[in-house]
Amino acid sequence: MTLELCVVSSTEMTPAQHDAVVALCSEVFKLDYAFYMNLDLVRVHVLGYVGERLVAHALWLERRLRIGDGPWRRAAYVEGVAVHADCRGRGIGSAVLRRLQAEVGGYDLAALSPSDAGWYERLGWERWRGPLRIVKDGVAQATPDDEVVVYRTPRTGGLDLDAALTGEWRPFELW
Numbered sequence: 132m133t134l135e136l137c138v139v140s141s142t143e144m145t146p147a148q149h150d151a152v153v154a155l156c157s158e159v160f161k162l163d164y165a166f167y168m169n170l171d172l173v174r175v176h177v178l179g180y181v182g183e184r185l186v187a188h189a190l191w192l193e194r195r196l197r198i199g200d201g202p203w204r205r206a207a208y209v210e211g212v213a214v215h216a217d218c219r220g221r222g223i224g225s226a227v228l229r230r231l232q233a234e235v236g237g238y239d240l241a242a243l244s245p246s247d248a249g250w251y252e253r254l255g256w257e258r259w260r261g262p263l264r265i266v267k268d269g270v271a272q273a274t275p276d277d278e279v280v281v282y283r284t285p286r287t288g289g290l291d292l293d294a295a296l297t298g299e300w301r302p303f304e305l306w
């Protein structure tokens with residue numbers, strides 16, 4: 132089984148790629164992923180194919196994040212990490228994430244909200260220990276029930292994982 136990876140912007144995806152991502156992620160996440168794919172956002176997708184079949188996916192989009200009282204930083208915010216159920220446990224998800232990690236070196240950092248942080252820690256991600264906040268209309272609200280892991284890029288520099296991490300509000304999953 133040979134895995135082939137490709138990276139494509141949502142602005143350049145073919146209809147077949149789009150439909151395959153919707154089908155895979157809808158099945159894996161048990162929801163209608165078309166809603167998310169049709170939001171007016173620029174995303175970059177990492178697609179993992181075995182032959183003609185899309186078996187794995189991850190994406191990032193640009194998001195501004197603020198650490199403590201520091202400046203807003205340009206983050207690659209990762210979502211939709213999915214491997215088809217019958218292809219798991221063979222290193223495919225790790226290969227997709229490693230490719231994504233190699234692609235986001237131009238950002239100040241990468242971040243995501245994990246369902247299983249331990250899986251990402253194996254790949255070099257670190258748990259955010261400080262409080263998480265979402266700011267809307269200038270007002271910051273704590274989001275204590277969420278969890279975030281971050282990945283350092285060459286641009287990250289020093290990172291205080293105990294500081295507050297603030298993201299901007301958005302009209303779907305906040306983290």
Ligand SMILES: CC(C)(COP(=O)(O)OP(=O)(O)OC[C@H]1O[C@@H](n2cnc3c(N)ncnc32)[C@H](O)[C@@H]1OP(=O)(O)O)[C@@H](O)C(=O)NCCC(=O)NCCS
Nearest residue numbers: 212213214219220221222223224225244245246247249250
């Ligand atoms: C999470 C997911 C993408 C992983 O994909 P995958 O292709 O099965 O992952 P890999 O085969 O690359 O990784 C499996 C390895 O992770 C290890 N692992 C799994 N969970 C772990 C954990 N919590 N801590 C440490 N290691 C873990 C396994 O032991 C295995 O290691 P090995 O290769 O040394 O045996 C896949 O299970 C999936 O699609 N799940 C449903 C959707 C989902 O939860 N997405 C993440 C949303 S944040």
